[in-house]
Amino acid sequence: KAGVTQTPRYLIKTRGQQVTLSCSPISGHRSVSWYQQTPGQGLQFLFEYFSETQRNKGNFPGRFSGRQFSNSRSEMNVSTLELGDSALYLCASSLGPSSYNEQFFGPGTRLTVL
């Protein structure tokens, strides 16, 4: 069974631009969660989608948004990029809600904002 895939793996943007990251979950998984990982802040929860509905959202500004499609694939968008948005963005899929199911993480997208 294929694992969680994320595209692109690396991305360089400049301040003010926007970016869209993609995540394909493991086949059959209905939940996709997104996390931001930085050396100083660790793993911070962004949001979770379950069956195309946003289940919950972390403490991030409205510039961070996401969606999930009917095939469970998910995208996250960051508008008006700031230098502080440079981070590794990880998505994780699970059979059901992440709060009580094993999460499978993708390799991440390394975003650098210049």
Added chain:
Amino acid sequence: GQQVMQIPQYQHVQEGEDFTTYCNSSTTLSNIQWYKQRPGGHPVFLIQLVKSGEVKKQKRLTFQFGEAKKNSSLHITATQTTDVGTYFCAGPGNNNDMRFGAGTRLTVKP
């Protein structure tokens, strides 16, 4: 709000020594999950604990969930170089989002 604290932040051990990382929550958790992230890699699920006082073992790894379901620990017996990485605990927050501890970075000297 609910926080998941993890200590220590770093642990350097000689190969063969034991290692323990501790996780504490400000609120009772319905469950706790543990993940391992190798350098340059992504978090990989190790285990989930659900019951009060639960103890689970995976070879040299022993996981415990406290009686009050507010703390947990991961103990590695006789560390090996393959144990190198960052160990995270995670528990559901009030919003059912998974809150990760800051992680304990383990280095093992051969």
